[in-house]
Amino acid sequence: MKSISQTKFLSENYSTLHGLKGVPVGLCLLLISLWANGLHDSTKNFSLPMILVFGSLLLLIAVDQYYKRTFGEVKPTFASRRTQWIGYLTFAILAIVAFWADVTYNLPVNFYGLLFAVILLIDKPKVTLPLNKFSIIKLILSICIILASISPLYLGANWWNTFGVRTTLLGVTMLIGLLMVTEGVIWHTFFVKSLPAAEAKDE
């Protein structure tokens, strides 16, 4: 059995530690930005992104069911849920504003990526030792996204073209998608390893 502080941490953050839930979202972001990168001006067929979004939703539902069937469910307190929803709403509004700023002003900084990096830093579960590895992963990912978001400042405005990526926004979105998938898998591994070992069954 784990210590009381570790048990408390795991129970308070049970659903947010289900890392695989980020994989469908990350995949969706990555694949849609890859599709957008290959767009020509004459393209008017949006069926592929719609299929990708729908497929991601189905995958998300499947992942959710996997966690419920394998690890059970801990319903967070009302205060926790309220804070989460306020957070999601705030992020959605800020993301729209950041996206608008990125496509309207041709600045050498990607606001959408910077917003995501900030959210990664503040949206971490309150950790107690020795579970600080959760915080470290988020910090590393945040730094990667920040560096990518400000890369035109030190690598030039068109450096993304080297990789066949048309704009910083597309490049950063691809990176965010890829990191979300990676983070999700790592997070899930940490979650599973943080749970106490099962008692030997009585004979």
Added chain:
Amino acid sequence: MSNVFEEIAGLDKLIHEPARLAIMTILSNSQSADFLALQRLTGLTSGNLSVHLSKLAEGELITYEKQFVDKKPKTQIKITKKGQQALEKHWLQLENFRANVQKLKPE
């Protein structure tokens, strides 16, 4: 100064048992939890967990709420108000005990 050994004897044995303390801690930090989640978070076998949950329910520290999800029965376990108060009292007793033990330490 109160006798620390009397304080130890005064601890609620129903909550103080490590497995039950873990269960109560999980439930006090959530709205509810199902049996499988409690099992994964405590590492207890299903038999052991059932025994501990029964004892806590007998002491009216937790309640069971049966729901049907996709036509399958699912039990949600919640801490009661009495359980929340008992847990807080238990932590307070342990803190007071610790403070008194510190005072007894030879200089």
